[in-house]
Amino acid sequence: MNNSLIMIIVASALINNVVLNQFLGICSFLGVSKQMKASASLGVAVIFVITIASAVASLMYDFVLKPLGMDFMKTIIFILVIAALVQIVEMFLKKKSPAVYEALGIYLPLITTNCAVLGVALTNVQNGYNFIECVLSGFGTAVGYTIAIVLLAGIRSRMNEKDIPAPLRGAPIVMIAAALMSIAFMGFGGLSF
Numbered sequence: 001m002n003n004s005l006i007m008i009i010v011a012s013a014l015i016n017n018v019v020l021n022q023f024l025g026i027c028s029f030l031g032v033s034k035q036m037k038a039s040a041s042l043g044v045a046v047i048f049v050i051t052i053a054s055a056v057a058s059l060m061y062d063f064v065l066k067p068l069g070m071d072f073m074k075t076i077i078f079i080l081v082i083a084a085l086v087q088i089v090e091m092f093l094k095k096k097s098p099a100v101y102e103a104l105g106i107y108l109p110l111i112t113t114n115c116a117v118l119g120v121a122l123t124n125v126q127n128g129y130n131f132i133e134c135v136l137s138g139f140g141t142a143v144g145y146t147i148a149i150v151l152l153a154g155i156r157s158r159m160n161e162k163d164i165p166a167p168l169r170g171a172p173i174v175m176i177a178a179a180l181m182s183i184a185f186m187g188f189g190g191l192s193f
Helices: 003-015 026-032 036-065 071-096 098-107 115-127 131-159 171-190
Strands: none
Touching: 003 131, 003 171, 026 036, 026 098, 026 131, 026 171, 036 071, 036 098, 036 115, 036 131, 071 098, 071 115, 115 131, 131 171
């Protein structure tokens, strides 16, 4: 794998982290990060959905929409692809892992409307990535999302053990923790290969 492909993965996961830098997918990031197992499970589901959605969206754009001059339909087509993939993941989890399915609750179907998934597909097209670059960008973005949500879940589990002043309990301290994580991830901006 050459340096440009590695850089796409690193940039997608760390430098341009979808949650902490682009602020996409905040709803599930804040909602599911209360429990480590649910966070990790959602991360795996997001890795699957974003990677596959990036691949399918790239193929749809390059071989259907662009040749037919219908690239203005990309947002609608990408939403349909994402919705179908999420339904597949939901059916799989419901059948194979009911506990994880229950733990994810409403946040699993929310992947369909998670702007991070659509944002990756649209950004890949905007950047003019080829198929391999789209898949790697999608994978890197999903790994970055998973890293962020698992880190926040770990921080939140530790915060439950601490004596936090009453005005900061709950959402305020979680937002402060997420903001500090975002600042920390800005440090990855200086990476170069």
